[in-house]
Amino acid sequence: MIEFLKRLFQKQGSSATAKERLRLVLMTDHLELAPEMIDSMKRDLVELISRYVEVDRERIDVTFERQDRTLAMLANIPILSVNRPNGNGAVTEAPNPAPAAAPAAESRPAGAPPVRKRKRRKKARSVRANLPSTA
Amino acid sequence: MSARKIVVTSGKGGVGKTTTTANLGATLAKRGKRVILIDADIGLRNLDLVLGLEKRIVFDLVEVAEGRCQLRQALIKDKRFDALSVLPAAQTREKDAITPEQFSAIVDQAADAADYVIIDSPAGIETGFRNAVAGAAEAIVVTTPEVSAIRDADRVVGKIAAVGKPIRLIVNRLRPEMVRTGDMLSVEDVCDVLSIELLGVVPDDEEVIDTTNRGEPVVLNESNRLRAIYEKIARRLEGELVPFTTFDNQSFFGRLIDALKAG
Ligand SMILES: Nc1ncnc2c1ncn2[C@@H]1O[C@H](COP(=O)(O)OP(=O)(O)O)[C@@H](O)[C@H]1O
Ligand SMILES: [Mg+2]
Numbered sequence: 001m002i003e004f005l006k007r008l009f010q011k012q013g014s015s016a017t018a019k020e021r022l023r024l025v026l027m028t029d030h031l032e033l034a035p036e037m038i039d040s041m042k043r044d045l046v047e048l049i050s051r052y053v054e055v056d057r058e059r060i061d062v063t064f065e066r067q068d069r070t071l072a073m074l075a076n077i078p079i080l081s082v083n084r085p086n087g088n089g090a091v092t093e094a095p096n097p098a099p100a101a102a103p104a105a106e107s108r109p110a111g112a113p114p115v116r117k118r119k120r121r122k123k124a125r126s127v128r129a130n131l132p133s134t135a
Numbered sequence: 136m137s138a139r140k141i142v143v144t145s146g147k148g149g150v151g152k153t154t155t156t157a158n159l160g161a162t163l164a165k166r167g168k169r170v171i172l173i174d175a176d177i178g179l180r181n182l183d184l185v186l187g188l189e190k191r192i193v194f195d196l197v198e199v200a201e202g203r204c205q206l207r208q209a210l211i212k213d214k215r216f217d218a219l220s221v222l223p224a225a226q227t228r229e230k231d232a233i234t235p236e237q238f239s240a241i242v243d244q245a246a247d248a249a250d251y252v253i254i255d256s257p258a259g260i261e262t263g264f265r266n267a268v269a270g271a272a273e274a275i276v277v278t279t280p281e282v283s284a285i286r287d288a289d290r291v292v293g294k295i296a297a298v299g300k301p302i303r304l305i306v307n308r309l310r311p312e313m314v315r316t317g318d319m320l321s322v323e324d325v326c327d328v329l330s331i332e333l334l335g336v337v338p339d340d341e342e343v344i345d346t347t348n349r350g351e352p353v354v355l356n357e358s359n360r361l362r363a364i365y366e367k368i369a370r371r372l373e374g375e376l377v378p379f380t381t382f383d384n385q386s387f388f389g390r391l392i393d394a395l396k397a398g
Binding site: 013014015016018019021022023025026029030033 | 281282285286289290293313314316317318319320321324327328
C-alpha cells in the first residue's frame with residue numbers, strides 16, 4: 001500500500017532531473033556565448049554600486065557558479081572607500097573619483113599577488129548577487 | 136510566386152532530420168504541392184537512400200554548383216508523387232566543396248520551380264550547417280526528448296535566431312508511455328526549455344526503420360499513424376491552426392493508472 005501511494009504521489013523517473021540539469025546547462029551555455037553581455041552587465045553593476053561606495057574598477061571579478069538548483073552570479077567588487085554616513089543615515093551621492101586617484105585604503109597593495117577568489121569572498125568586502133535560475 | 140525555403144536541422148546527428156525531410160516532403164507532395172528536397176549533407180549522402188532513389192542519381196549538388204550540369208538534370212523525380220524531386224548531395228567530396236553563396240543560388244533556382252524547397256542539413260554547426268541555413272528563409276529544428284539532443288538544438292536555435300530566421304520545433308521519437316511514468320521529458324518540458332514554437336510531435340515508431348529499409352517514406356503506408364501526424368505538421372506549415380494530439384503528461388491520473396497497473 002505504501003508503495004502504491006508512493007507511486008501515486010511521487011513524481012518518479014528521471015525526467016525531472018533531466019529538465020533541471022538542462023535548464024542549468026543552457027543558462028551556462030548562453031552566458032558563455034555572450035561575453036559582451038557579461039561585460040556590459042559588469043559595467044552597469046559598477047556604475048550602480050559606485051553611486052554608494054567607491055570601488056576598485058580594475059579588480060572586479062564576475063563569475064557564475066552552479067549552486068544546487070540555481071545558477072548564481074558571483075560578483076566580487078573590491079571596495080576602496082566608504083563615505084561617512086551623513087546625519088540621517090543616508091549615503092551621500094558623491095560623484096565617484098577615478099579609481100587611480102582614489103586612496104587605496106582597503107584594497108590590497110599594488111603588485112600584491114591576486115588573492116584566490118573564494119578567500120576574497122570570505123572577507124565579505126564584495127557584493128554577491130544571485131541570478132534567478134528561471135529564464 | 137517563389138517557394139518556401141525551409142531548412143531541417145538539429146545540431147546533434149541521428150535525431151531524425153532526414154526522416155523528417157523525407158516524410159514532410161512526401162506529405163506536402165501528396166497534398167499537391169511542388170516539392171524539391173535538397174540533401175546538404177555533403178560526404179554523408181542519405182536522403183536518396185531513405186527515399187529509395189539511390190540508383191537513379193546522375194549528378195549531384197556539387198556538380199550543379201560547379202556548373203557541370205543544370206539543376207534540372209541533377210534533380211531526381213520521385214515517381215510515386217506528382218511533384219516531388221530530390222537534389223542529392225555529393226558523396227565523395229569535402230564539406231567545403233561549396234560556398235554559402237553557391238548553395239543559396241541553387242536553392243533560389245529550385246525555389247523558382249517549386250512551392251517548397253526543403254533542405255536536409257548535416258549535423259553540427261560548421262560549414263555544411265551554415266550553407267544549409269544560408270539558403271533557407273525559415274527553419275525546422277528537430278530534437279528528440281533527450282538532454283544532449285536538446286542542448287545541441289538550443290545551440291542551433293541560437294545560431295539561426297542570430298540571423299533572424301523564424302524557427303519551429305519538431306519533437307521526434309517521443310515515447311508517451313515513458314513520459315507518463317516520468318522517465319522521458321514531455322513535449323511541454325522540451326518547449327519550455329527551448330522556448331520556440333512547436334510545429335509537431337512525432338512518436339517513436341518501429342515502422343520507420345522498416346520502411347526506411349525498403350526506401351519508402353513511412354507516410355506512404357496508409358495504415359501507419361505517422362501518416363496523420365505528418366499530415367498535421369504539413370497543414371501547420373501551410374498556416375492552418377491544427378490542435379496538437381495530447382501525449383499525456385505526467386498527470387495525477389496518469390500516475391494513478393500507472394500505479395494501479397504496477398499493482
Ligand atoms: N519517429 C521515429 N521513430 C523511430 N525511428 C526513427 C524515427 N525518426 C527517425 N528514426 C530513426 O532514427 C535514425 C536516425 O534518423 P535520421 O533521420 O537518419 O537522423 P538524422 O538525419 O538527423 O541523422 C534512423 O535509423 C531512423 O530510422
Ligand atoms: Mg541525415
